[in-house]
Amino acid sequence: METKVKIIERVEQGEKMVDIARSYNMNHSTNGMILKNKDKIMEHVKSVVPMMSTIISKKHGKVMEEMEKLLSVWMQDQQQHQVPLSLMLIQEKAKSLYEDLKKKHREESEGSPFNASHGWFHRFKTRADLHNVKVSGEAASADTVAARQFPEML
Incomplete structure (x- = not known):
């Protein structure tokens, strides 16, 4: 046409x-x-x-783009070392990287908080072409006490 x-x-x-x-x-x-x-x-x-x-699209900021690049590299490194990845672990790493980068780039610290939702993760996998990433489930076997203590130990 x-x-x-x-x-x-x-x-x-x-x-x-x-x-x-x-x-x-x-x-x-x-x-x-x-x-x-x-x-x-x-x-x-x-x-x-x-x-x-x-077409509805959302332009990611500099902090988000850099965080996703770093997260992608980290995930690939974990896979090469045969470390099992869980969705919860990836989400925590994403939040941690995002907060660190937000402090580094002070000009972009305003805006809605990043919560690393399931939807974000699936879109991230598509954007980063990580279709072969296997994420192990933890819903039934999660140790909630250990999970609460983990950030303190980290």
Whole structure:
């Protein structure tokens, strides 16, 4: 559709149909059909919501980007040393790195707090291309007393 609109615009600007057809490597009769249906094409384009308006994205700050890079390196190192990774361990490491980097980059210390949610972790795995990372489950076997004492020991 985008190509058809560009062809229509180029014809309206006075460019020859033969030259336009060559630039798109298509037959000039195809351009003729596009021009014949110009009104329908333009009506359709105006009625359709642009694709870019349906994409929701959030730009990560400098601290978040650096934290995710460091976390990715740490996770790969842990895997090479065959250390089992749990979601809870990864989340704690992410929070720790984030807080350290936030102190380092004072200008970005404002904003919503980072809580390393399950959703963040799954999106992080996709962004960092860590599809082969195995995370062991701990929900049933978690030692909550040891987990509370661990940050103090660390």
